[in-house]
Amino acid sequence: MYFLNGDHIYIKPIKKYASVKEELSDCLEQLEHINEGKKIFRLNFFAGISGAGDYQQLKKHISKAVAGTFSWPVVFSLIAQAPFEGNIIVEVFYYDTTLWQFSVIEHEGGEAVLFRRGDTVVLAGSVQDNTGNCCRANAEKAFSSFGRLLKQALFPVNTIVRQWNYIENILGREEEEQRYQVFNNVRSGFYAEHFTSMGYPSATGIGMDYGGVIIEFIAVKSTVHKTLSLNNPLQKAAHQYSKIVLDEVQYSGSSTPKFERARYLELYGRKLIFISGTASIRGEKTVSEGDPAEQTKVTIQNIEKLYSDELLEKIGDKGLRPVYGHARIYIKNRDDFRQIRKIFRSYYGNLPAVYLVADICREKLLVEIEGQVILKEKS
Numbered sequence: 167m168y169f170l171n172g173d174h175i176y177i178k179p180i181k182k183y184a185s186v187k188e189e190l191s192d193c194l195e196q197l198e199h200i201n202e203g204k205k206i207f208r209l210n211f212f213a214g215i216s217g218a219g220d221y222q223q224l225k226k227h228i229s230k231a232v233a234g235t236f237s238w239p240v241v242f243s244l245i246a247q248a249p250f251e252g253n254i255i256v257e258v259f260y261y262d263t264t265l266w267q268f269s270v271i272e273h274e275g276g277e278a279v280l281f282r283r284g285d286t287v288v289l290a291g292s293v294q295d296n297t298g299n300c301c302r303a304n305a306e307k308a309f310s311s312f313g314r315l316l317k318q319a320l321f322p323v324n325t326i327v328r329q330w331n332y333i334e335n336i337l338g339r340e341e342e343e344q345r346y347q348v349f350n351n352v353r354s355g356f357y358a359e360h361f362t363s364m365g366y367p368s369a370t371g372i373g374m375d376y377g378g379v380i381i382e383f384i385a386v387k388s389t390v391h392k393t394l395s396l397n398n399p400l401q402k403a404a405h406q407y408s409k410i411v412l413d414e415v416q417y418s419g420s421s422t423p424k425f426e427r428a429r430y431l432e433l434y435g436r437k438l439i440f441i442s443g444t445a446s447i448r449g450e451k452t453v454s455e456g457d458p459a460e461q462t463k464v465t466i467q468n469i470e471k472l473y474s475d476e477l478l479e480k481i482g483d484k485g486l487r488p489v490y491g492h493a494r495i496y497i498k499n500r501d502d503f504r505q506i507r508k509i510f511r512s513y514y515g516n517l518p519a520v521y522l523v524a525d526i527c528r529e530k531l532l533v534e535i536e537g538q539v540i541l542k543e544k545s
Contacts, residue, residue: 167384168491168540169433170281170288171262172204176520179252186213186224186253193256194235200258207268207279208241208290210257210382212522214248221246221376239270241277243292243382245332246375247496247522250503255520259290271319275311278383280319286388286433289319296378301333301345304378305352312381313356321385323360327393327429328440329369330382336373336525346371346527347421349379354421361424365395366405369425370443370536372496373525388433394481396428396439398471402450403427423527428472430481437486437541443496444468445526445534458502458532462509465535473539486541490514493537496524506533 167174177196179189190211197206211228215221225244232240249255261268267282271291278291293315295307316323331349338345349371357366367383374380386393397403404423429440446454446461447468454460471477473488493514497506500523507521526534 167259167261167290168438168538169431169436171265171436172260174257174259174492175200176518177256177258178249179254182252186215187227189252189254190228190231190256193254194231197235197256197258204260205238205263205268206236206240206258206260208259209243211242211244211254212247212249212257212520213244213254214523215246215376218376241270241279241291243294243380244377245380246334246377247332247372247524248375250497250500250521250523255522257520271315273311273315273318275307276315278315278319283434284390286386286390287319287321289316289321289325289385289387290383291315292380292382294378294380296334296376298378300340301335301338301348301379302340302352304334305349308379308381309352309356312383316385321387323357324364325385325387326367326383327386327431328384329367329425330380331369331371332374332377332380332382333371334374334376334378336371336527337529346423350423351421353424357424364393365429366424366426368427368429368440368442369423370534371423371425371527372443372534373527386431386433390434392430392432394430395426396430396472396477396480398427398468399476400448400468400471401427407450427468428477437481437483438491439473439488439539439541441469441472441535441537441539443534443536444472445528445531447531452528452530455530458497458499459505459509461532462506462535465533466510466513469535469537473541478541481541483541485544487544489540489542490517491538491540493517493519493535495519495521496526496534497521498524498526498532502532510535
């Protein structure tokens with residue numbers, strides 16, 4: 167990760183194979199060469215999976231393969247989102263071992279890596295629950311594990327700066343509620359009043375085919391860091407959505423999605439903006455319904471507002487040059503892939519990006535984009 171003086175990369179199979187396991191072996195072989203001089207601490211595996219049983223089998227296979235590849239602990243998640251090219255893509259995170267001390271914290275239901283440098287402590291990890299038959303049970307158990315993990319590491323809830331929420335069948339319904347609404351209700355209860363003074367974390371809430379609920383997170387505790395919530399003037403803050411929009415997307419509960427459009431983090435001179443999952447929303451309403459190309463343009467325009475000159479002025483440094491570092495592009499329908507990729511590249515060229523098949527939190531949204539913007543001094 168950039169703020170850990172490292173970064174992250176995407177690994178794709180060099181060849182096309184018939185199975186996920188064959189492509190996984192290809193990716194892990196590539197990691198053995200990339201690994202020189204880079205200490206890997208986390209892997210995300212995005213894979214197309216055909217059933218719940220296949221998900222559990224592949225997760226066990228990955229666990230053994232990762233343990234056999236690395237001589238130190240590496241945490242990982244298996245996210246059931248199919249890549250548009252191949253069966254699997256591996257997202258690789260690494261850090262600078264000369265600057266950061268590393269240890270692993272484990273708790274039932276989750277694990278995290280603890281980084282130390284001076285009086286700064288960073289916790290990066292994930293929790294998952296896939297034991298219940300409904301989203302509510304899985305979300306409650308996942309957030310319970312999340313809370314225990316934070317407590318074990320001595321991190322207050324309000325130290326969370328970035329969160330990823332993967333929800334199986336996000337648009338499905340249970341007990342007359344949309345599953346994303348169920349998740350939002352549980353999240354709101356977990357957050358309670360912890361974020362009243364500083365704004366919520368940057369976050370993504372996205373669908374996956376199997377796996378229950380996965381929550382990935384980054385939390386920072388330091389006397390030398392700076393963090394600010396950033397919002398897009400073209401969009402209403404998600405946590406302030408009105409009952410009108412909640413009805414539009416069939417959110418039947420009272421809790422709004424608790425996240426900011428973006429969050430700024432400065433740590434040891436490294437400055438970046440976490441871009442939350444962003445879609446074709448203006449104000450609080452979905453726009454350009456049925457048009458994936460136009461939705462992509464609106465989404466990118468929304469993202470650009472999150473590192474505009476006006477936002478950089480809020481950060482307090484006009485001498486910064488924003489560089490979009492990487493992106494994940496979630497696409498609802500496979501048939502929309504080529505035109506969405508074409509438009510994304512027209513704005514960002516060959517920026518490192520991964521394209522994944524995933525349901526988005528509103529039925530009429532066709533694309534969602536997230537990423538990270540690095541802020542560098544102007545030369």
